Amino acid sequence: MTWLIRPLTAADVHPYKSLRDESLYCAPEAFTADHAASVKRPANAYAPRFGAPASGHFFLGAFNAASQLLGCVGCERELLPQQRHSARLVSMMVAPAAQRRGIGQQLLAACIHHAAQVPGLEQLTLTVTAANQHVVRLYERAGFRAWGLLPRAIVVRGVGYDKLHMVRLLPSSPLISA
Numbered sequence: 001m002t003w004l005i006r007p008l009t010a011a012d013v014h015p016y017k018s019l020r021d022e023s024l025y026c027a028p029e030a031f032t033a034d035h036a037a038s039v040k041r042p043a044n045a046y047a048p049r050f051g052a053p054a055s056g057h058f059f060l061g062a063f064n065a066a067s068q069l070l071g072c073v074g075c076e077r078e079l080l081p082q083q084r085h086s087a088r089l090v091s092m093m094v095a096p097a098a099q100r101r102g103i104g105q106q107l108l109a110a111c112i113h114h115a116a117q118v119p120g121l122e123q124l125t126l127t128v129t130a131a132n133q134h135v136v137r138l139y140e141r142a143g144f145r146a147w148g149l150l151p152r153a154i155v156v157r158g159v160g161y162d163k164l165h166m167v168r169l170l171p172s173s174p175l176i177s178a
Contacts, residue, residue, distance in 0.1 A: 002106070003063055003070060003103060004062070005060055005062050005063075005106060005107060005110045006060065006061060006063070007053055007058050007059065007060055007061075008050045008058075008059040008060065009050055010044075010047040010050060012050065012061060012069065013043040013044055013046050013047050013050075015061075015068070016043070016046055016050075016059070016069065016072060017038075017041075017043040017046060018069075019069055019071070019072060019093055019095055020038060020046075020091070020093065021035065021038050021039050022096065023095075023096075026096050028156045029129055029131075029132075029154070029156050029159070030129050030132060030135075031154075032153075032154055049074060049076075053075075053114040053115075053117070053118070054117070054118060055077070055118070056076075056077030056087050056115065056118040057075065057076055057087075058074070058075055058114065059074040059091070060072060060073055060074075060075075060110050060111055060114070062094075062103045062106060062107050064098075069095075070094060070095050070103055071092075071094035071095060071107055072092075072093055072107065073089060073091065073092045073104075073107045073108060074089070074090040074092075075087050075089060075090070075111055075114065075124070076090055077118070077121065084120060084121075085120060085121060085123065086121075086122065086124075086125060087115055087118075087123075087124055087125070088124070088125050088126060089108075089124050089125070089126040090126070092104060092107065092135075108138065109142065111124075112124065112142060112143070112168065115170060116170045116171055121170060121172065122169065122174070123167055123168065123169050123170055123173055124167070124168045125165065125168075126144065126165075126167075127153070127163040127164065128164050128166065129161050130149060130161070130163065131161060136164060139168075142168065143168045144166040144168040145168070146165065146166050147165050147166065147167055148164075149163070150162060
């Protein structure tokens with residue numbers, strides 16, 4: 001099955017906030033943000049995250065035939081001049097009722113495709129909760145490789161969770177031909 005995957009715009013802030021709040025509630029160990037703070041944040045506060053893919057700072061959403069937002073993923077290009085070759089993949093979320101249908105895989109592929117078109121962008125980085133092996137495997141299948149582990153990176157209700165750091169080189173990376 002395929003979904004419409006497109007860049008999110010300011011018009012998508014309310015469905016994005018709903019998806020984010022639900023994701024933070026259902027899987028608090030998967031995010032560094034917390035549900036209690038998120039629900040207090042107004043939906044319009046998320047609009048600046050939704051740039052054009054050509055900028056390297058964008059969010060993509062997966063929509064069903066009824067135009068419901070089922071999942072999203074963000075790409076945030078580093079701002080400092082000596083780090084502009086790198087972007088972080090952030091906020092990968094799929095609604096709990098829509099999981100295990102390939103939405104995450106399609107979002108990830110679309111995000112990598114768009115990032116590869118950004119001039120000067122050479123690599124994508126991310127962190128993922130190390131215990132979430134299903135998601136770790138999703139990223140590995142998309143070409144990400146682990147490069148480090150931060151023990152107890154987040155603590156949720158007294159339980160520590162390690163974060164796995166991963167990187168994926170884009171075709172423009174000089175390391176690919178090395």
